[in-house]
Amino acid sequence: MSLTSRDVEKIAHLARLGITDQEKPVYASNLSKIVEFVDQLARARTDGVTPMAHPLEGLTQRLRADEVTEADGREKYQRNAAAVQAGLYLVPKVIE
Amino acid sequence: MSWHARSVAELAGALERREISSVALTGHFLDRIGALNGALNALITVTADQALADAAVADRRRAAGERGPLLGIPLIHKDIFCTDGVRTSCGSRMLDNFVAPYDATVVARLKAAGAVMLGKANMDEFAMGSSNETSHYGPVRNPWDLDKVPGGSSGGSAAAVAARLAPLSTGTDTGGSIRQPAALCGVTGIKPTYGRVSRYGMIAFASSLDQAGVFARSAADAAAALGAIAGFDPRDSTSVDAPVPDYAATLGAPLTGLRLGLVKEFSEALEPRNGALIAAALDVFRALGAETTTVSLPSLPLSVPTYYVVAPAECSSNLSRFDGVRFGYRCADPRDLRDLYERSRGEGFGAEVKRRIMTGTYVLSAGYFDAYYLKAQQVRQLIAGEFRAAFQRVDLLIGPTTPTPAFGIGAKIDDPVTMYLNDIYTIGANLAGLPAISAPCGFVDGLPMGVQLIGPHFAEGRLLNAVHRYQLATDWHDRSAPGYA
Secondary structure, eight states: OOOOHHHHHHHHHHTTOOOOTTHHHHHHHHHHHHHHHHGGGGGSOOTTOOOOOOSSTTOOOOOOOSOOOSOOOHHHHHTTSSOEETTEEOOSOOOO | OOGGGSOHHHHHHHHHTTSSOHHHHHHHHHHHHHHHHHHHOOEEEEOHHHHHHHHHHHHHHHHTTOOOTTTTOEEEEETTBOBTTBBOOTTSGGGTTOBOSSOOHHHHHHHHTTOEEEEEEOOSGGGOOSSSTTOTTOOOOBTTBTTBOOOSSSHHHHHHHHTTSOSEEEEEOSSSTTHHHHHHHTOEEEEOOTTTBOOTTBOOSOTTTOOEEEEESSHHHHHHHHHHHBSOOTTSTTOOOOOOOOGGGGTTOOOTTOEEEEEHHHHTTOOHHHHHHHHHHHHHHHHTTOEEEEEOOTTGGGHHHHHHHHHHHHHHHHGGGOOSSSSSOOOSSOSSHHHHHHHHHHHHSOHHHHHHHHHHHHHHSTTTHIIIIIHHHHHHHHHHHHHHHHHHHOSEEEEESOSSSOOBTTSSTTOHHHHHGGGTTTHHHHHTTOOEEEEEEEEETTEEEEEEEEOSTTOHHHHHHHHHHHHHHOOGGGOOOTTOO
16 A cells, blocks of 8 residues: 555644655655555454464553652653743643 | 673672772773774763762672672663663654653662663664664664674664673663674674563663663673563563572573474575574584474564564554653744644654654554554464464574674665564564574674574573573684774
């Protein structure tokens, strides 16, 4: 299956990825080749096969008690943010 | 023998006998990094001051009577592991300014064992690549030929051990990212069982496949490092609560009666010189007492397409956290929130990461989920089932690690699918969560090649034992790249 620049535009929007007009046909060509490559899976006979949910058979993810185990590291974590004020992360105005 | 040519056990012995201090040893490796890393680009960050301070602590611990196989031993961490107070870039512009606020469990455990971090290794951006060319910090060069790639994604970690910039390094393996560069750089690399090593603080790529492991020049050295990082961690919900065997204790066990299965699908269409190396490795194992047979895993040829649905799908979900708000790159002067997200991600991620995010978004999107994602997880179940059946008949599977030796920088970077096929022999173990190891087994065109062994879940000890006995009988792992002896 072949993807168009329009398809790439839609996918990039879903993924919130900004790509330029020049990049669109390049990604369309790349993604078409990748999709064509993975399309060979369609030939595999998988009737009645349960999709794998965990690489270790029979294991599922553990749950833990709902207790506070981590110390508050907000100040340290916020040093990595581009813009903070009064302990809050700043983003462009969302509501007029 | 120069310090950088010695094994971890030899270095630990020299430290114990006070023939050298950890500070002096650390200084020796830092000097080597200073002299050689410029040409190799294997490290993104060198933490010299911290390393010397940590080495002094290790010397004091030893003076106080403490011992340990890694106490005072220098190593390098792949820059995917969070290191408290040290920039952790994941090879990406997105995290070029990210100073990790805590240590990954792998880092914390090696620190507790007294290992000394020299710096952070270069890697493919977000571990997505097989050549280390997708790094924001430029390609790593292979010590065996500076015009060739070291493999990826843990290319810096592999090149650093091959160039003897450190006796040990850490890596991660989602589809072959430890074993493939280990093979192309002529070092030993082990990917443990899914869940064996904690992934807390290891930046996520594909969560049903990612696993941490180590590079070393021998299985014996790798055993010491793996023993320090393996084991249950309540901070990783995929960590398995199972006891960690003493890998060093079983290294020397005889291989008499070990059943080795040559994977039929791996040996078909193998380039003859590569095939001859694998045949020679089988001869060595037979001489050591192993029994060899051929095993077929008919669905295995579908492992690459299966991976390129599952891994991008998980990557598109994991990398949605990079939004320009809480950490990482933020674009200049965003007009609104959507512009902030789209430009921060568009400018912060490189081309391969964007390709994978978009592939993942596509296969998970409405109308395609069943045809791609569910189908891939069904094929994955078939592959895992075939591995399970094979391990009823044999103790370990064996085959090549890569189809070819290291290729030229720039040779495959413009063709994603051709690049993906480098991992044709390594991806199966990730899909089934199995442990696997690559060890040097000879040369093609003067470049190192690897033999791969794959084991059942939690058979790391058996893999290390088999490779250790192989390395006692051969000297491929002792060869050093010209100029790096």
